[in-house]
Amino acid sequence: MDNEKYLAPPWIKYPYAPAESDFWKDGSGAEYLIKYNKYVKENGDIEDVFPRAITFTEEIEASDSLSENFKKYLKSDKRPYFIKLWSADAKSKYNPEYVKGKYSIMYDIIFTEEKHIPIGKTHYHSFNEIVSLVKESIKDMNLNADETEQLWDEMKYTVYLNALYYKLANDINFINEMIKMDGKIIACYSDNLEYGLQEKSDGSLVGNNLMGIATMELRDHLIDVYKNYSKVDWTISGKPNSVKRCTCSVHTH
Structure with missing residues (x-):
């Protein structure tokens, strides 16, 4: 059995700090990057053990299927730096069928509650505050009303994915709940x-379920990134970002 332990990579030590953030330029962020780079130089790359989180991956090149306004927005300095494509076409990974007894329920308090959400050095109070920030940035593109509506409709799933990441990946307890739900709708x-x-x-379901679908895609990503979380050596990595506790927001239906 492989009992080897490792220094936590930056995207696990500080999941709320994307690579582009000023967080890494000074203070504890800069110190940890120096420590991590030295560790990798001495021990070798560990990305096969801890794949990079979306916060540390390269920007995905936009597909030609995206509108010119969306592509323009992605290159604009109006775009919050932590909003990035998860796929070239910005489409959802899943289009599930909901069969009674074969899906898991998640309640929207996860999105509607006000909760401290750090992103880099900035702090937000809710998921919806992040969404509103992006909507305001679209207004700066000087589009007409129809163009603005069309752009938001095209990009909203990408925005939800990114906002969800910072809302939920900051808590190891929710990550563990997601891992337990591997493969479930x-x-x-x-x-x-x-x-x-x-x-x-009549028992049927109505609605778009964009949050459920985005959470499924986020779950798959977190499973990949955190599958070897138990191999982190916190004695050399310092205090973890969050600690384990009971989480009951999600359950099997």
Whole structure:
């Protein structure tokens, strides 16, 4: 059995700090990068053990299928630096069918509650505050009303994915819950039918479930990044970003 332990890579030690953040330019961030780079130089690359999180991956080149306005936005200095493509076409990975008894329920309190969300050196109070920030940045592109609506409709799933990452990946407990749900379909129950779903009297579900679908894609990414989390040596890595506790926001239906 491989009992080898490793220094935590930056994207696990500080999951809220994307590579482009000023967090890494001074203070504890800069010190940890120096420590990590020295560790890799002496011990070899460990990305086969801890694949890079989306926060540290290279920018994905936009597909020709994206609108010119979307491609222009991605290159604009108006775009918050932590909003990036997860796929070239900005499409969702999943288009699930919801069969009674074969999906897991997630409640929208995960998205609607106000909770401290750090991103780099900036702090946000809610998922919706991050979404509003992006919507405001679109206004600076001087598009007409129809163009603005079309652009938001095209990019909103990408925005939700990024906002979800910083909302949820900052907590090892939610990550562990996601790992347990590997391969399962997730239905987000919500009054907001874009974010989630509602159950009708006949038992069928109505809604877009964008949050459930995005959470499934986020889950797959987190499983890849955190599959060897137990191999982190916190005695040399310092205090972990979060500690384990009971989490009951998600359960099997």
